[in-house]
Amino acid sequence: MPELTATAEHFSVLIEIGGVPVRVNTTNAEYRGMLEERYAGFTAAGGEAEYEFEVNLSEAGFLDPDADVQVTREANVWSLRRGDFLAEWEPERRRGRIRQTPNPYSIDSVLRIIHTLVLAREGGFLVHAASAVRNGKAFLFSGVSGAGKTTISRLAPPDAAVLTDEISYVRKSGEGYTAYGTPFAGELARAGENISAPLAALYLLRQGPENRIEPVSAAEAVRALLGNILFFAEDAELVRTVFQAACEFAAKVPVRRLTFLPNSSAWDEIG
Amino acid sequence: MSGKLYLARNKSVAARLLGDEMMLMSGKDSTLFSLNPVASIIWNAADGATPLDEIVASRICPEFDIEAEEALRDAETFARELAGHGILQVSDEPIARPASTQQEPK
Numbered sequence: 525m526p527e528l529t530a531t532a533e534h535f536s537v538l539i540e541i542g543g544v545p546v547r548v549n550t551t552n553a554e555y556r557g558m559l560e561e562r563y564a565g566f567t568a569a570g571g572e573a574e575y576e577f578e579v580n581l582s583e584a585g586f587l588d589p590d591a592d593v594q595v596t597r598e599a600n601v602w603s604l605r606r607g608d609f610l611a612e613w614e615p616e617r618r619r620g621r622i623r624q625t626p627n628p629y630s631i632d633s634v635l636r637i638i639h640t641l642v643l644a645r646e647g648g649f650l651v652h653a654a655s656a657v658r659n660g661k662a663f664l665f666s667g668v669s670g671a672g673k674t675t676i677s678r679l680a681p682p683d684a685a686v687l688t689d690e691i692s693y694v695r696k697s698g699e700g701y702t703a704y705g706t707p708f709a710g711e712l713a714r715a716g717e718n719i720s721a722p723l724a725a726l727y728l729l730r731q732g733p734e735n736r737i738e739p740v741s742a743a744e745a746v747r748a749l750l751g752n753i754l755f756f757a758e759d760a761e762l763v764r765t766v767f768q769a770a771c772e773f774a775a776k777v778p779v780r781r782l783t784f785l786p787n788s789s790a791w792d793e794i795g
Numbered sequence: 796m797s798g799k800l801y802l803a804r805n806k807s808v809a810a811r812l813l814g815d816e817m818m819l820m821s822g823k824d825s826t827l828f829s830l831n832p833v834a835s836i837i838w839n840a841a842d843g844a845t846p847l848d849e850i851v852a853s854r855i856c857p858e859f860d861i862e863a864e865e866a867l868r869d870a871e872t873f874a875r876e877l878a879g880h881g882i883l884q885v886s887d888e889p890i891a892r893p894a895s896t897q898q899e900p901k
Contacts, residue, residue, distance in 0.1 A: 741813070741814050741816075742813040742814050743813040743814055743816040743818060743829060746811075746813055746818060747818075747827065747829070750820070750827055755825070760807040760822030760823065761822070763807075763809065763820060763821070763822040763825050764807075764809040764820070764822055767809040767811070767820040768809060768811070771811045771813065771818075774813070
């Protein structure tokens with residue numbers, strides 16, 4: 525009798541955010557469909573991936589569901605875990621594995637963490653900030669929840685393209701920085717435009733009784749930036765890298781306080 | 796203070812002078828510290844070899860209008876607080892191999 529064999533069908537989705545293509549492989553067609561829908565506008569039909577991940581879908585129960593996110597490094601292997609996923613990533617081999625329950629939030633968190641680690645090595649970062657491109661220049665609007673990131677995004681004039689209302693993607697480029705669109709949405713609940721532009725300024729948001737732009741000191745800029753940069757790793761070397769990245773950014777990019785009225789006049793000050 | 800106290804900067808700390816503020820970030824727990832000018836003097840002088848009373852007497856008292864005993868008391872409290880966060884090492888003996896930091900000028 526001939527040997528019986530079964531081969532699972534493999535699917536893959538190439539998700540390119542910030543110019544960093546990451547291939548996600550799965551044997552689950554439904555999961556593949558979820559990825560294509562969630563990252564619409566940020567997927568590519570083909571091409572080389574910089575990093576590749578195998579996803580293994582599991583039922584809940586393999587981890588403590590209440591566990592907070594934990595990102596640690598041992599030798600060359602990063603370990604990422606939370607109540608709903610467990611992942612390993614080897615940057616040198618450009619490969620990783622993810623075990624997660626079948627939901628869209630786990631992969632989203634893993635991708636954010638991976639991008640923070642990739643960006644940190646080159647002086648960039650993900651930051652809690654809305655961003656938009658106007659007249660060929662990108663502007664970041666940073667602030668904690670409730671500061672007005674989604675509001676300023678909603679108020680963007682027709683000639684401005686919103687890159688995100690929640691998580692901005694910043695890469696070093698030459699002597700300056702470039703902001704990229706991301707699929708990481710906040711209350712706006714829609715992905716940003718998949719475009720990029722040189723970064724012209726960072727505004728620290730505050731809603732108030734009038735539109736006003738004020739300078740901030742370098743120390744205040746770094747404090748605000750570090751309070752909003754996405755950073756997960758318990759790793760002393762990476763902490764120093766992120767700190768220096770924030771200092772360098774504040775030295776090169778104009779950082780200002782933007783107090784704004786929640787109406788379209790706020791954008792009169794920008795661009 | 797009963798004896799000499801020696802301070803050394805911890806090598807896992809990133810530091811940067813921004814304007815007149817020295818900012819430090821602990822690699823241990825990512826806590827951000829902002830030092831005022833007096834604290835910055837202590838941080839910069841924490842070479843593991845110079846005792847705290849000498850730092851206070853030679854660098855703080857001449858520059859700020861403060862009485863030596865009070866300044867030393869405040870400086871020791873400050874040093875021990877930073878030590879608690881892993882920012883500084885403190886010892887009653889010279890610290891033989893003071894750790895360097897990634898301090899960069901503005």
